[in-house]
Amino acid sequence: xxxxxxxxxxxxxxxxxxxxxxxxxxxxxxxxxxxxxxxxxxxxxxxxxxxxxxxxxxxxxxxxxxxxxxxxxxxxxxxxxxxxxxxxxxxxxxxxxxxxxxxxxxxxxxxxxxxxxxxxxxxxxxxxxxxxxxxxxxxxxxxxxxxxxxxxxxxxxxxxxxxxxxxxxxxxxxxxxxxxxxxxxxxxxxxxxxxxxxxxxxxxxxxxxxxxxxxxxxxxxxx
Amino acid sequence: xxxxxxxxxxxxxxxxxxxxxxxxxxxxxxxxxxxxxxxxxxxxxxxxxxxxxxxxxxxxxxxxxxxxxxxxxxxxxxxxxxxxxxxxxxxxxxxxxxxxxxxxxxxxxxxxxxxxxxxxxxxxxxxxxxxxxxxxxxxxxxxxxxxxxxxxxxxxxxxxxxxxxxxxxxxxxxxxxxxxxxxxxxxxxxxxxxxxxxxxxxxxxxxxxxxxxxxxxxxxxxxxxxxxxxxxxxxxxxxxxxxxxxxxxxxxxxxxxxxxxxxxxxxxxxxxxxxxxxxxxxxxxxxxxxxxxxxxxxxxxxxxxxxxxxxxxxxxxxxxxxxxxxxxxxxxxxxxxxxxxxxxxxxxxxxxxxxxxxxxxxxxxxxxxxxxxxxxxxxxxxxxxxxxxxxxxxxxxxxxxxxxxxxxxxxxxxxxxxxxxxxxxxxxxxxxxxxxxxxxxxxxxxxxxxxxxxxxxxxxxxxxxxxxxxxxxxxxxxxxxxxxxxxxxxxxxxxxxxxxxxxxxxxxxxxxxxxxxxxxxxxxxxxxxxxxxxxxxxxxxxxxxxxxxxxxxxxxxxxxxxxxxxxxxxxxxxxxxxxxxxxxxxxxxxxxxxxxxxxxxxxxxxxxxxxxxxxxxxxxxxxxxxxxxxxxxxxxxxxxxxxxxxxxxxxxxxxxxxxxxxxxxxxxxxxxxxxxxxxxxxxxxxxxxxxxxxxxxxxxxxxxxxxxxxxxxxxxxxxxxxxxxxxxxxxxxxxxxxxxxxxxxxxxxxxxxxxxxxxxxx
Numbered sequence: 009x010x011x012x013x014x015x016x017x018x019x020x021x022x023x024x025x026x027x028x029x030x031x032x033x034x035x036x037x038x039x040x041x042x043x044x045x046x047x048x049x050x051x052x053x054x055x056x057x058x059x060x061x062x063x064x065x066x067x068x069x070x071x072x073x074x075x076x077x078x079x080x081x082x083x084x085x086x087x088x089x090x091x092x093x094x095x096x097x098x099x100x101x102x103x104x105x106x107x108x109x110x111x112x113x114x115x116x117x118x119x120x121x122x123x124x125x126x127x128x129x130x131x132x133x134x135x136x137x138x139x140x141x142x143x144x145x146x147x148x149x150x151x152x153x154x155x156x157x158x159x160x161x162x163x164x165x166x167x168x169x170x171x172x173x174x175x176x177x178x179x180x181x182x183x184x185x186x187x188x189x190x191x192x193x194x195x196x197x198x199x200x201x202x203x204x205x206x207x208x209x210x211x212x213x214x215x216x217x218x219x220x221x222x223x224x225x226x227x228x229x230x231x
Numbered sequence: 232x233x234x235x236x237x238x239x240x241x242x243x244x245x246x247x248x249x250x251x252x253x254x255x256x257x258x259x260x261x262x263x264x265x266x267x268x269x270x271x272x273x274x275x276x277x278x279x280x281x282x283x284x285x286x287x288x289x290x291x292x293x294x295x296x297x298x299x300x301x302x303x304x305x306x307x308x309x310x311x312x313x314x315x316x317x318x319x320x321x322x323x324x325x326x327x328x329x330x331x332x333x334x335x336x337x338x339x340x341x342x343x344x345x346x347x348x349x350x351x352x353x354x355x356x357x358x359x360x361x362x363x364x365x366x367x368x369x370x371x372x373x374x375x376x377x378x379x380x381x382x383x384x385x386x387x388x389x390x391x392x393x394x395x396x397x398x399x400x401x402x403x404x405x406x407x408x409x410x411x412x413x414x415x416x417x418x419x420x421x422x423x424x425x426x427x428x429x430x431x432x433x434x435x436x437x438x439x440x441x442x443x444x445x446x447x448x449x450x451x452x453x454x455x456x457x458x459x460x461x462x463x464x465x466x467x468x469x470x471x472x473x474x475x476x477x478x479x480x481x482x483x484x485x486x487x488x489x490x491x492x493x494x495x496x497x498x499x500x501x502x503x504x505x506x507x508x509x510x511x512x513x514x515x516x517x518x519x520x521x522x523x524x525x526x527x528x529x530x531x532x533x534x535x536x537x538x539x540x541x542x543x544x545x546x547x548x549x550x551x552x553x554x555x556x557x558x559x560x561x562x563x564x565x566x567x568x569x570x571x572x573x574x575x576x577x578x579x580x581x582x583x584x585x586x587x588x589x590x591x592x593x594x595x596x597x598x599x600x601x602x603x604x605x606x607x608x609x610x611x612x613x614x615x616x617x618x619x620x621x622x623x624x625x626x627x628x629x630x631x632x633x634x635x636x637x638x639x640x641x642x643x644x645x646x647x648x649x650x651x652x653x654x655x656x657x658x659x660x661x662x663x664x665x666x667x668x669x670x671x672x673x674x675x676x677x678x679x680x681x682x683x684x685x686x687x688x689x690x691x692x693x694x695x696x697x698x699x700x701x702x703x704x705x706x707x708x709x710x711x712x713x714x715x716x717x718x719x720x721x722x723x724x725x726x727x728x729x730x731x732x733x734x735x736x737x738x739x740x741x742x743x744x745x746x747x748x749x750x751x752x753x754x755x756x757x758x759x760x761x762x763x764x765x766x767x768x769x770x771x772x773x774x775x776x777x778x779x780x781x782x783x784x785x786x787x788x789x790x791x792x793x794x795x796x797x798x799x800x801x802x803x804x805x806x807x808x809x810x811x812x813x814x815x816x817x818x819x820x821x822x823x824x825x826x827x828x829x830x831x832x833x834x835x836x837x838x839x840x841x842x843x844x845x846x847x848x849x850x851x852x853x854x855x856x857x858x859x860x861x862x863x864x865x866x867x868x869x870x871x872x873x874x875x876x877x878x879x880x881x882x883x884x885x886x887x888x889x890x891x892x893x894x895x896x897x898x899x900x901x902x903x904x905x906x907x908x909x910x911x912x913x914x915x916x917x918x919x920x921x922x923x924x925x926x927x928x929x930x931x932x933x934x935x936x937x938x939x940x941x942x943x944x945x946x947x948x949x950x951x952x953x954x955x956x957x958x959x960x961x962x963x964x965x966x967x968x969x970x971x972x973x974x975x976x977x978x979x980x981x982x983x984x985x986x987x988x989x990x991x992x993x
Contacts, residue, residue, distance in 0.1 A: 017500050017588065020407030024686040056684075058405045061496025114993070117400050117679045148404075148681045205683045210817060211700065212683065 009034040009228055011221075012049035014079070014095075016041040016070050020057035021092065021204060028204035029053070032221035041073040050228050051088040051132075052079050054095030056148075056202060066109060066151050067097035076102055088132040088224050089196045093149050096188070096198035105189055105198045106164070107156030112149070113181025121213040122147040122201055123175035124187050128168050131194035132227040136219040143172075143216035145201040147179055147187075152200040154182040154189075164189055172199055195227075238556070239277040240610040248274055257284035263625055270619045278544075278605065278612040281557035282620055285523040286530060289792055292624035295758035296790040299771045303785045306775040311784040314747060316440055323363050323433075324786020325440060326748045328812040332701055333437040334709055335367045338377070338430040338752040338808050340791035344490040345427040349394025353427050354402035354493040358565050360431040361406060361498065362519035365505050365568070368440050369433030372687070373699050374403050376413040376429050377713045377752065377806045378676075381422025383668035383991050388417070391425050392676075393992055399429070400679040405495035406502065409688045410680035411697025413713055414806075417668045418849075420717075423796030428752040428789075428806050432711055434701050439509060444516040445536035445571045448599045452532070452540060453577070455584055455591035456501045456567040458550040459525070463491035463563025497566040504587040505568060513580045516571040526560045526620070528569040529595075533603045533617035536571070540617065542595035542605045556607045571597060631768055632761035641722060643856030645842045650920050657919060658973035660851065661895050662983050664924070667850040670892045671987035672903075689816040693904055695738040695888045696811070698819055706815035712738035713809075716891065717802030718844040719859035724766040725773035728805045729862045732777045733928050734890050735809040740871035741886045741931055743820045743878030744811030749778055751788040751807050756800020758792045766803040774805060780864045783809070818878045820886045822900065825907025827884045829937040830960035832909060833944070834894065835870060836930030837953055840921045846891045847924045866929040869952055874931065882943045885934040894957075895923040897932045899980050902967045908977060911958035911969045919972060934960055 011029045013036050015022045026036035037049050041059075046052070059070035070076065076098070083089045083104055091099035099105045112118055121144055126137040137143070156164070161184055164170050172188035180200070188199025203217025237243070244250075252274065254264040259280075267275050267283050275283060289295060312318070316333050317325040323337035341356025357374055364371045376399050381388045403410050413430070445452065508514050516536060518528045525547070533540040544556050554562070572580050577593065584591035598604075603620070605613035651660045664670055673692060682691040689708060690698035696712040714734040720727030732749065739746045751774060756763040778785055794801045813819065824830060842848055843857025877883035885905060887897045902909055913922050935943045947954045961968070968974040 017503075018405070018496050020405075020499075020684050024684070027686055057407065058496060058499075061405070061494070061499075063496070116397070117404060117681075119678055119681050119683065146683045148683060150404075202683065205686060207686075211686050211688060 009225055010037045010049045012037045012039040012046055012052045014039045014041060014052065014054050014075055016059035016073060018058045018060050018062070019055050021202065022055040024204045025053045025055040025092065028207045028217065028221050031207045031218060032225060034225055039075055041075050044074045044078045046078050046082060051224050052082065054089065054091040054098050056093030056095060059094055059098065062094070066094060067101040070098045071102040080104065083196050086193065086195055088227060090133050090220070091198040092202055092204060093200055096200055097151065099196065099198045104196050105191060106160045107154055109151050109200065110153045110155050111151050112153055117150040118179055119146070119148040120179065122179055124172045124201055125175050127173055128171045128190065131171055131190045131197050133197040133220045133223050134171055135226055136223040142175055144206065144214045145203055145217050146205040146212060147201040149200055152180040152182065154186040156183065167192060171197055238607060238610050238612065240612055241276055241614050244274050244276045250274065252280055254280060254284065258288055259284050263287060271615065276612050278556040278560055279615055281561045282526040282530065282613065285526050285561050286620045287624040291523050291527060293790055294625045295627050295629050295792060296767065297626045298628055299768050302771055302775045306779045307784050308779065311782055315784055315786055316437060317367065318786050323367050324748065324750060325367055326786060326810065327437060328707065328709060328747070330702060330705060330707055331437050332434055332707065333440060334432060334434050334810065335364055335369045336430065336432040336711065336750055336808065336810050337363050337787050338428050338750050338806065339363065339789045340752050340754060341427045341429065342425065342754065342791055342794055345395050346391065346425055348490040349391045350398035350401065351490050351492050353395040353398035355491045355565055356427050356429045357399055357402045358493045358495065358498050359521045360429045361408065362521060362568065364431045364433035365502060366517050366519040367433065368509050369435040370506055371408055371431050371433040371502060373409045373411045373697060374429060374431050375411060375697055375711055375713055378413065378415045379421040379426035379804060380417050382419055383417045385422050387422060389992065395425065395427055396676050396679050402493050402495045404681040406499050407684045409682045409684050409691065411682060411688055411691040411699060412711060415673050415676050418717060418802060420799065420801045424794045424801050426754050426794065426804060428754070430711070430713060430808050432699070432709060432810070445532035445540055445597045447515060447573070448537065448539070448597050449574060450515055450597040451572045451574055451577050451593050452542060452595040452597065453570045453572050453580060453591055454547060454567065454594045455570065455589055457494065457497050457564055458548045458590065459559055459562045459567070460550040460564045461554065461558065461562065464558055464561055491563050491565050493565050500587050500589060501566055501568065504584060504589045507583050508580060511579065511583065513572060513576045513583065514570050515573060518569050520567040520569060522563060524560065524562045524564070530603055530617040530620035532569060532571060534621045537597060538601040538617065539598035540595060540603050541598045544605050544607045544612065546592055546594045548590055548592055556612045629758050629764045630761040631764040633765050634762035640856050641858055645848050645854060645857055648848065648852050648854060652920060654972050657923065661923065661975070664847065664850060664892055664895060665899050665980060666983040666987050667846065668987055669846055670896055672985045674985060675988035675992055689819050690742055690821065693900065694742065694822050696742045698742055698744065698813070698816060700816045706817055708813050708816035710739045710742045710744035710811040710813060711808060713806055714738065715804050715806040717804045718849065718855055720770060720803040720805060721855065722844050722857060722859045724769035724803050726859050726862055727803065728770040728773035729777040729864065730859060730928055731805055731807040732774055733862055733864060733867045734888065735807045736781060736867055737870065737931065738888050739809045739811035740874040741820060741888045743818055743875060744813040745875055746783055746809050746811045746871065748810045749783055749785045749807060751785065751805055752791065753788065754791045754794050754801065754804040754806065756795040760800065763800050770803055770805040774807065777864055781868060820878050820883050822885060822887045823905025824885045824901045824909060824934045824960045825905040825962055827936040830884055830934040831937060831940050831956060832911065832958040832960065833933050833935055834930065834955045834957045835873070835933060835947065835952055836866070837927060838922055838925055838930065839927045841925050841927045845924065845926045860926055860928045863929055869950060870929055870931060873947060873950060873952055876946065877943060882935060882939040883933050884936050887932045889930040889932060890926065893924045893926050894932065898967055899984065901932060902977060903981055903984060908961045908964035908966045908968070909958050910961050911967070913969065914955065
């Protein structure tokens with residue numbers, strides 16, 4: 009299985025996403041922002057970082073990158089896509105996921121180990137978890153507060169599209185403690201915390217994040 | 232631009248020998264100016280004067296410190312030098328860590344800019360040190376920051392600290408470099424003069440080492456990265472001021488603050504671009520543009536190479552209109568590098584830069600001969616022997632005198648101060664100390680730094696040392712710690728510098744890594760004060776002698792003088808960074824206790840009544856006087872060997888260095904970080920207060936699995952390292968129980984420890 013990891017100028021956690029793919033037993037494929045070709049990958053990860061510096065608004069420029077045109081097309085065709093942190097922001101900017109990410113309520117960048125609760129185990133990226141399982145995963149972002157209209161939030165809740173929720177003190181002011189959401193078909197997931205930094209207790213708080221990468225491989229085999 | 236600026240060419244300078252020049256305003260002394268005229272055989276042009284003035288400044292030339300810094304070289308033995316691939320004088324020192332890996336690391340101060348403009352000052356401090364590491368051909372791997380501020384509750388600290396922390400985070404996080412450690416210290420002498428010392432570590436394959444050499448006549452000089460603007464010009468703006476009448480209204484020109492403005496995205500792209508250039512072998516020599524900008528880069532590249540270089544300055548891409556040659560040469564615009572490239576590689580070089588959208592411009596070439604010649608629209612504005620600019624600046628033997636107040640300071644010990652003795656006083660003191668700004672949790676600060684990015688961080692704050700994996704296959708990694716106690720250095724700068732070295736060395740060892748090299752960032756007051764120069768020379772001697780005794784070389788460093796407010800200098804603050812290597816990071820030793828089912832707590836080393844200069848004396852009595860703790864480097868070495876053996880054989884499950892706040896602080900942190908309680912039994916034959924709060928050096932608190940206890944203690948005994956069984960880890964209690972003192976519930980300790988900085992800065 010080949011999983012593409014996009015690198016924009018300013019991407020930072022692309023090497024980490026690729027490592028997580030490798031740990032899960034799949035082959036990571038580097039995708040360059042200026043290249044429309046997805047090189048026959050079976051799924052795509054849009055990694056964390058500060059794409060193009062994010063001086064305008066997080067993800068606002070990256071959504072126009074040539075590679076994103078192909079990702080959007082592929083996602084509409086059912087390809088699993090995971091946006092982590094800046095990747096989540098980009099997927100929201102691109103309209104693949106609803107809502108937006110705003111500055112943390114305390115206005116500071118926050119880097120901490122964060123407990124998450126798995127709310128939906130029926131997405132392409134969360135099937136390996138037990139429902140209500142709690143994961144300890146790094147969160148590191150300055151603009152991680154998830155916001156959306158009440159009607160959208162109600163829709164997300166109603167359709168079970170809230171995939172992860174923060175447990176304990178809300179770290180960034182996200183509405184309804186939302187840490188990650190999915191598309192209606194569960195193939196596209198965006199989340200602020202970094203599961204790719206929780207794949208080995210040596211370098212992360214736990215290996216709780218690895219389940220996401222196994223999940224997508226399961227979904228690809230099943231498909 | 233409306234005004235017309237007459238170019239002060241070499242020809243013009245020759246024909247106007249008596250033109251008055253503003254050298255004093257540029258910081259050059261009469262005799263320095265006379266020497267420049269002597270070197271050139273004429274008056275310098277405006278551009279040459281700008282180059283000499285920035286390159287002969289204290290910051291670039293080390294003119295007051297050079298005479299003392301030579302001692303580092305004199306005390307480095309061949310054996311110590313064996314692992315050094317590059318040392319003092321290069322952009323950063325490089326050491327061989329085995330398996331074909333070379334590691335480079337360096338610290339640099341950005342103190343004054345961070346006081347003027349905390350966010351940008353600190354941000355560009357990170358940017359500058361990262362480029363120094365890149366200039367060695369290495370991939371930057373991690374940063375650490377050693378910070379000093381005024382009292383935590385001082386109004387200006389509320390302005391400076393949040394800005395500095397946000398600047399370090401804002402820049403470093405965007406670069407994708409984990410921040411793995413450093414220090415935050417509060418003290419009254421830093422109130423008008425904070426210290427912001429940034430350290431960066433990078434790695435490369437040993438054969439990829441790049442040095443800042445411009446060799447090979449005909450090779451091209453390429454400037455790449457950001458455009459050159461009017462930021463960070465500082466004193467050189469004096470040169471421009473008389474040539475622009477009412478320049479506020481002149482098109483495209485406005486005065487900019489002399490603190491540079493950073494653009495971390497440009498730097499991130501520049502890092503990746505440089506690494507691709509290195510990887511493809513397209514670079515002969517490379518230099519970053521930091522302090523003194525192009526003046527420094529061109530003169531250093533040329534003088535370290537064959538000696539000759541020709542530059543067409545009008546080719547430099549600018550972001551402001553009407554910049555003069557002098558301004559272009561001294562601009563400190565960030566995110567720029569200068570490379571020397573073979574003519575046959577120029578096209579490939581440019582293609583890599585284009586891929587990363589990095590502006591790159593061929594500005595000149597390496598020439599035969601020994602002159603650095605810089606043209607501006609066809610006229611020669613600089614024609615100098617580059618070594619006279621870069622390396623032959625003035626060297627001063629500043630007066631050195633031990634302050635007359637030093638004896639009184641040393642006589643004013645803590646012996647007469649009130650000490651807690653009964654259990655309830657000790658209990659109150661412990662809780663008060665844990666919450667003191669210098670001992671409280673740094674989480675408010677470190678939570679703003681990304682410590683995870685790139686996935687190789689094995690240890691980071693609040694660990695004693697930061698540890699980074701370098702080789703994912705073998706697990707080989709490096710550990711880094713920075714330390715300095717300015718109070719000890721004030722009491723005795725020689726011993727104080729050795730204590731800083733000992734603590735940093737010990738912190739590295741406590742993680743299980745073997746210390747192999749040292750860098751420093753020497754922060755002092757004004758070199759024109761003989762007392763400050765005495766502190767400086769003592770600290771340098773102490774550090775160099777200490778390194779010789781420990782057998783690890785100083786591979787580089789940085790000096791920052793003039794850290795004072797009025798006549799009051801900061802405490803002498805020679806920050807010492809120690810680099811260690813560990814064969815396999817999986818054997819690292821964490822701080823937190825409770826990882827194993829049953830653990831015994833052992834205190835290694837000797838505890839003496841050493842409270843002078845301690846955190847206790849500072850917090851409880853606002854007292855500074857007496858003698859610093861004794862330093863015993865042979866003991867530190869032994870302790871280090873024991874820690875490494877313990878790590879290698881899996882005998883130690885957790886360890887924490889004892890330093891500020893003594894055993895009490897180490898116990899509290901070990902419990903809170905491990906989220907596990909402990910039962911502690913103090914030595915009934917020794918004063919409890921001394922046991923809990925003395926800051927005797929050479930001590931480590933270790934947690935040893937019960938099964939390993941006999942083997943470990945036998946090893947200590949056999950090697951002659953004193954140890955004492957201090958207690959046991961108690962996962963059930965949820966408290967730190969110190970028998971005959973008090974039982975401290977962990978949540979009470981956590982509230983005290985973690986509450987201080989948020990209460991002050993949120």
